[in-house]
Amino acid sequence: MAKLKTKFICQECGYENPKWLGRCPSCGEWNTFVEEVYMKDKKGVNVSTKAGKSRIERLIDVKVEEEERISTSIEELNRVLGGGIVKGSLVLVGGDPGIGKSTLLIQTANNISKKGLKVLYVSGEESAKQIKLRADRLGVKAGELYIIAETNIEVVxxxxxxxxxxxxxxxxxxTVYNPNITSAPGSVSQVREITSILMTLTKTRHMATFIVGHVTKQGAIAGPRVLEHMVDTVLYFEGERHHTYRVLRAVKNRFGSTNEIGIFEMRDIGLIEVKNPSEMLLSGRPMNASGNVVVSSIEGTRPMLIEIQALVSYTAFGMPRRVATGIDYNRVVLxxxxxEKKAGLQLQNVDTYVNVTGGIQIKEPAADLGIACAIASSFKEVEIDSKTVVMGEIGLTGELRTISFIEKRITEASKLGFETAIIPRGNLKGLNQEFGMKVIGVANINEALDLVLGG
Known part of the structure; x- marks a missing residue:
């Protein structure tokens, strides 16, 4: 009977040692030894499981069927997952402490168990009584939801x-550990081994598995990078702990798009879906203030109207400050x-602060025109019409480049009562419908500033 043993392997050169070493005697690198599990028979020979012979097939002859999905009854989560939970999939959910990961999963478990499906919730951080208290607060009363407070993977x-x-x-x-590995729970070797076991369980038993992962100070999921490579889907739960709105974003999805997002609001009864994020993000917007503009952004297939604010003030110091929240700092500087170069604004001696309201992160270049208009509005102390929405990518020569999904962007603005849309001139060619609002095409940043700031 083969027994499980452990050894330490240098990740740089492959040197093996029965004990952990701080420095590899072979390549001289520090802190590169990682604990590995292997099987050893009675004669002391390393053995491995022999794989069956695989059959070679032509790709065009492989028959596939549409994945069987389980609806979570949460539209925002279904959208991010690509239409629901795929059986046999491994989903990793990461996020800051207290952001709502456990709340979202226990609400999802409640909805699924109401359909008669069995859900097993394994907690390594809370006791069964603590989970019960949270479940009562969230109104969880499903009968097929089972819980166990356990950290030993063999018991699980x-x-x-x-x-x-x-x-x-x-x-x-x-928090889960394998007793055959001597390292502490959460270490590289433990996380990798636990993920491997869970992946085998998930694929062989044709069930879906959700894994909650801690994050580092930099916001990345803690543990080895191989953890994200092994799973099928990686979801990040974003947002400020002291704000009520949360954004669920997919950064990897083998069964759907990675551009979709889900928006939730955290309340005392749990996470509530936000059906109309544009209306939510624009609530409380000042009507008569400079440095304030609305842009139409696309997240996946969903159009959203987002407010961008800018504050420009002269500095008394030699080095002016540049602060960007919710937008790439380097993009703002660009x-x-x-x-300065194309519009003649003297911004070298001013502090500039740019903020995207609602805790939303904008990554697409279509927000360029909104950022530029907000900065120019604050610099010149000129208000932008509150019924105007802008969108467009700005090049280094000041020209406006065409953007995608222009019809969806304009339609969303029209629904919320906007009267004017300023878009790149190149996008006018593809518009064949009436939107109930004035659509103006501009070629460069100077034309756009003349329109929004009145020359």
Missing amino acids: RSVVEELNPDILIIDSIQ LMAVL
């Missing part, structure tokens, strides 16, 4: 084989350089 595996659940939730993977 035996429970899964006994219960045979349709959905497995591990909260969190950094657009300020374009405004």
